[in-house]
Structures are given as C-alpha cells and as structure tokens.
Amino acid sequence: MVEWTAEERSIISEIFSKLDYDDVGPKCLSRCLIVYPWTQRYFGGFGNLYNAEAILSNPMIAAHGITVLHGLDRALNNMDDIKNTYTQLSELHSEKLHVDPTNFTLLADCLTIVIAAKMGTNFTPDMQAAWQKFLSVVVSALGRQYH
C-alpha cells in the first residue's frame, strides 16, 4: 500500500481545492495532443486536430479534457486504495480503448506543467514531489489490468 504523509495529503487536497477543471482539463489534454502528436491516434472521431490552433479550439477535446481530469477525483477520495479504485477504468483503457499505458505518463507530465504554469512559484518543489507521486500512483493503477 502507498504511504502518504500528512503533508502529502494536505498538498494534494490543496491542489485539488484550487483546481479549475474547466480551464485545466482542456489545457492539459490539448497540450498532450500538441506536444506528443502520436497521442492523436486515440481521437480519430474528435474532428479537426490538424494543427495546434485547431486542437486548442476543438470543443470535443475541451469537453473530454474535463472528463479525464475529473477521473482523478476518485483517487483524491480514495488515497489509501488508489490501486483498486481504478480497476474498471484500467480494464476500459486496456480492453476497449486499447490505450498504450505509456500515454498515461505523457498526459500526467502535461498536467503537471499546466498546473505549474497556473500556480507559478506557489508550485514549490515539495508540492511537485507530492503531486508527481500522486500521479504516478494513479498511472500505475490505470496500468494494472493490462495483460
């Protein structure tokens, strides 16, 4: 089981309490599709992804970005058993969506960068450490049902 210090829990809560899902969600997913264009392979039905401008103004991508970001809520609410919290989502990503789990880390890195840009110097090294630990646990949980 993953051990969380009181400070880490506090940091994670703080980041989520200030999180503007409607802004960060779209920014995170669109940044991922722009910086790692091969991730676009999973979004064939999402309309125009031809260039950065198209991706950034694509309403389907924006909506999906918000959905994906809310997917982290269950980890926030189950920090002591993130592993099992993602069983169904892991199966979905493996069996139905066929997403290479490497992509989870790419998206996580983009999320970290979007949050860093929003929080500025408030995103201290301690916060970065706790946040990245949290995301890596989620990423690991999402990859568990792949076989």
Add this chain to the structure above:
Amino acid sequence: MSLSGKDKATVKAFWAIASKKGDEIGAEAMGRLLHVYPQTKTYFSHWTDLSIGSAPVKNHGKIVIGGLSDAVANIDDLLGGLLTLSELHAFQLRVDPTNFKILSHNILVVLAIMFPKEFTPEVHLSMDKFFAAVALALSDKYR
C-alpha cells in the same frame, strides 16, 4: 524526431527571452531534480550541500544552463557543437541517459512556472524536442 526549421526558430526565440533568467532557471531545475528525484543525488555525493538553494546546486544549475545556451547556438549541428561535452558525459561523468529526460522535465516545469504566457503548447513542443536532441548528442559517445 528531428528539429524542423520551425522548431529551431521557436527554440531560439524563446531562449532569447528565457536565458535572461538563466541562473534562476538553472538553480530551480537542479533543486527540483535532486528533491523530486532523490536517486539523482547519487551523482553528487562529492558535494557538501545538496539542498535547494545551496551554493553547489546553484552553481551547477548555472553550468547546465550555460551548456544549453551553447547547444542553442549550435542548434544546426548539435553532434559537432557539443562534441567536448559529449565526451565528458560519456567517459567521465557517465550519467545514465534516463536522467537527461528527468532533468528536461524539470526544466520544462520551471519554464512553465517562470514564463506561463510564453511557454505555449507549441513552445513546449519545440523545447521538448530540443532537449531530447541535446540528450541524444550528449549520449552519442556512450557506446
């Protein structure tokens, strides 16, 4: 994933702005590297103080950013331009190449913090490609 003309232009333009705060970027990135990825401390056991903001950390950050400025200046021929640094990393430092990715990530985080407006997705893309190309040049002589 080679650097296009557009990538090179983007990198040069952004670095012209960012390098003015080069010392700060270097110190922050090095500090975060050692703090968030403690396994990287193994390369600095000869330092007296590995804490964020310490003199050795700040100094080394400066050196690293200086190297990146050199790389920007040699963006059209990274392998040739970074030859000495490449040999240094291959035969003396022998830093495992995984760590280049980790340091790159931390530099990107610091750039996002310090330049939220300028660090657009397109700039992020070109800088990420650039750091990957530099890492490749630095590890060229490894084996």
